[in-house]
Amino acid sequence: MKIVQQLQALTQRAITQAYGKEIDAEKIVINATRSDMDGDFTVVTFALAKLLGDRPDAIAAKIGEALEASAEDVSGVSVVKGFLNINLAGSFWRKQLEAIKDEDQFGYAAKKGIKTAIEFSSPNTNKPLHLGHVRNILLGWSISKLLEAAGHDVVRVQIINDRGIAICKSMVAWQKFANGATPASLSRKGDLVVGDYYVRFEAEFQEEYRAWQNTPAGKAALADVKVKEGEEPAKKYKNTYFNTISPLGKEAKEMLLAWEAGDPSVRELWSTMNGWVYAGHNATYERMGVTFDKLYYESDTYLLGKAMALKGLEKEAFYKKEDGSVWADLTDAKLDQKIILRADGTSVYITQDLGTAHQRFEDFGMDRMIYVTGDEQNYHFQALFAALAKLQEPYADQLYHLGYGMIDLTTGKMKSREGTVVDADDLMEQVVAEARANAEERAEITESDASTRAESAEQVGLAAIKYYILRVGPKKRMVFNPKESVELQGTTGPYIQYSYVRAFGVSARAEKEGYDAAAGGAYNELAPAERDLVKHLLTLPEVIEQAAEELDPSQVASYAYALAKGYHRFWHDHSVLSAENEAAKAFRVGLSHAVAKTLRTSMDLLGISLPERM
RNA sequence: GGUCCCAUAGCUCAGCUGGAUAGAGCAUCUCACUUCUAAUGAGACGGUCACAGGUUCGAAUCCUGUUGGGAUCACCA
Numbered sequence: 001m002k003i004v005q006q007l008q009a010l011t012q013r014a015i016t017q018a019y020g021k022e023i024d025a026e027k028i029v030i031n032a033t034r035s036d037m038d039g040d041f042t043v044v045t046f047a048l049a050k051l052l053g054d055r056p057d058a059i060a061a062k063i064g065e066a067l068e069a070s071a072e073d074v075s076g077v078s079v080v081k082g083f084l085n086i087n088l089a090g091s092f093w094r095k096q097l098e099a100i101k102d103e104d105q106f107g108y109a110a111k112k113g114i115k116t117a118i119e120f121s122s123p124n125t126n127k128p129l130h131l132g133h134v135r136n137i138l139l140g141w142s143i144s145k146l147l148e149a150a151g152h153d154v155v156r157v158q159i160i161n162d163r164g165i166a167i168c169k170s171m172v173a174w175q176k177f178a179n180g181a182t183p184a185s186l187s188r189k190g191d192l193v194v195g196d197y198y199v200r201f202e203a204e205f206q207e208e209y210r211a212w213q214n215t216p217a218g219k220a221a222l223a224d225v226k227v228k229e230g231e232e233p234a235k236k237y238k239n240t241y242f243n244t245i246s247p248l249g250k251e252a253k254e255m256l257l258a259w260e261a262g263d264p265s266v267r268e269l270w271s272t273m274n275g276w277v278y279a280g281h282n283a284t285y286e287r288m289g290v291t292f293d294k295l296y297y298e299s300d301t302y303l304l305g306k307a308m309a310l311k312g313l314e315k316e317a318f319y320k321k322e323d324g325s326v327w328a329d330l331t332d333a334k335l336d337q338k339i340i341l342r343a344d345g346t347s348v349y350i351t352q353d354l355g356t357a358h359q360r361f362e363d364f365g366m367d368r369m370i371y372v373t374g375d376e377q378n379y380h381f382q383a384l385f386a387a388l389a390k391l392q393e394p395y396a397d398q399l400y401h402l403g404y405g406m407i408d409l410t411t412g413k414m415k416s417r418e419g420t421v422v423d424a425d426d427l428m429e430q431v432v433a434e435a436r437a438n439a440e441e442r443a444e445i446t447e448s449d450a451s452t453r454a455e456s457a458e459q460v461g462l463a464a465i466k467y468y469i470l471r472v473g474p475k476k477r478m479v480f481n482p483k484e485s486v487e488l489q490g491t492t493g494p495y496i497q498y499s500y501v502r503a504f505g506v507s508a509r510a511e512k513e514g515y516d517a518a519a520g521g522a523y524n525e526l527a528p529a530e531r532d533l534v535k536h537l538l539t540l541p542e543v544i545e546q547a548a549e550e551l552d553p554s555q556v557a558s559y560a561y562a563l564a565k566g567y568h569r570f571w572h573d574h575s576v577l578s579a580e581n582e583a584a585k586a587f588r589v590g591l592s593h594a595v596a597k598t599l600r601t602s603m604d605l606l607g608i609s610l611p612e613r614m
Numbered sequence: 615g616g617u618c619c620c621a622u623a624g625c626u627c628a629g630c631u632g633g634a635u636a637g638a639g640c641a642u643c644u645c646a647c648u649u650c651u652a653a654u655g656a657g658a659c660g661g662u663c664a665c666a667g668g669u670u671c672g673a674a675u676c677c678u679g680u681u682g683g684g685a686u687c688a689c690c691a
Contacts, residue, residue, distance in 0.1 A: 031633070080634070322690040348688090349691050378619080442653075447651090487639095498653050505650075514621090571650085576650055
């Protein structure tokens, strides 16, 4: 039982003793005592004043007296205005620590029998993963771990957007300019190669468009474009040009049609180039420590979506317009009319999502489904959920969309077209290099060999990136400062890792050298730093529960940081191996052991691994 | 115009279901290393919690409105 609940029960009894009235225990407000006041927990009595017909300070005094007399774990009380500060005995905290120290899955909830599917990352197959994906992947992975810790059965899925005009652009450019080059012949990651040709296509297209603008036909067409003030005709006309005039655009569109028709040579090129991308993406995922249970491909599910649309028509959940297009009326969900199928029977974005959702339910029978995407898709998911509700899909009321805020670079907004994206691979490489440089500088202190240093640099660099991004609440738009993200000091992953290195190192050494573990039972006068650590350790289950409930890894990030900080402070003031006596030593070894274990648990929930040396 | 998200120290961010004098990190300035690993610790400096009302014994937190920033409202994904 949680300590606060125990105290509520005790306080409830004390009130009955002092006033002869029964108060609902849950209504008694008990908070952690402010750090600058003496005490562990504080009963806030203002709300009780009316119920008991007494003044807050008098209530605090009377409850305090009763508590001190009857509760053996209460070592002292003090009253400040209406606040009753309670001190719990050192032996109480010592016993609490002993109870969790070797608990295998401390912080994890029992299985709830709820199956949750979570979709994240879900890239296009025409380019490498970039900074936006990094936030998506880290959030998705961490939330999936949190849900598992909270007792859910989790299935991690992706929908891979492997078809469409974008990949066709890469394919056209590759055919025209690559001379048969492959990732192997270029010694370059496959996703980067395909991305190169996507960029090449865009560059060639820009050039073609610019040249056309200077032809008589181009000038005439642009002169007719109506624009608002500050808008450029050429920019506004670009899509129209691509779709109706551009030779390159025509090639790409013909390729898309050939793909849809199942043209064997186009399909073959398509699957070859997608294969390159998958190999590249997988390498990136692997380095990030992320895996998926099941992948869905848009090239499969867009057909399923069409079936869903037709089912919707049968059920009269959707309706057909005169031109043959299929629509959903979502006005009762405060949304608009939403198209489900085009007049020519081809699918739109939402169509494949309908199909994918249904297929997943067939595959897994999940109770809940969580989508992690950028918040620019908030409206899309509202519409998707409303449409699934209209179809009366059984899981329709258990769908969640987590739209995270855009991640901006310090230099400005992140736009792939302007070439200011930070590539995921480059980012990891840069930060790991920084960590390596740091480790080399400290090589004398750590007395480690080169391969150990390289390994820990990898862990440290990745921790820096992951922590930097996950410490911010998901919905908040955040600024990514490349310089600052490399920083290994302050509120960072490496700071926490260092705390772990200390806690783990010292407890492992004590185990190895041997100490009198039983002596700890005599240690009942905890120093403030020790008491704070034990208290903080004990809150892990609540932190996990709430973070999972709110789909918010940043709460765990804060928790881990506070724990690491507390341990650093403790370390500074107290010696473990050369403690004053055997009792103190035994207690501190146990404390260090528990801190190390808890840091490991909480950082694991963020997808961050901890080195034993650094 | 409709809907949604955001606004806290110079900068980047915490602040749980309303509780005491709003907290960290970075930056700036001090101090502490022949270490159980100083990638650390201690201190100083830094605030009209966007603004205005309301609810309450009590509001950064809840409600309403205003302002500012962003997203979205495509037969794009």
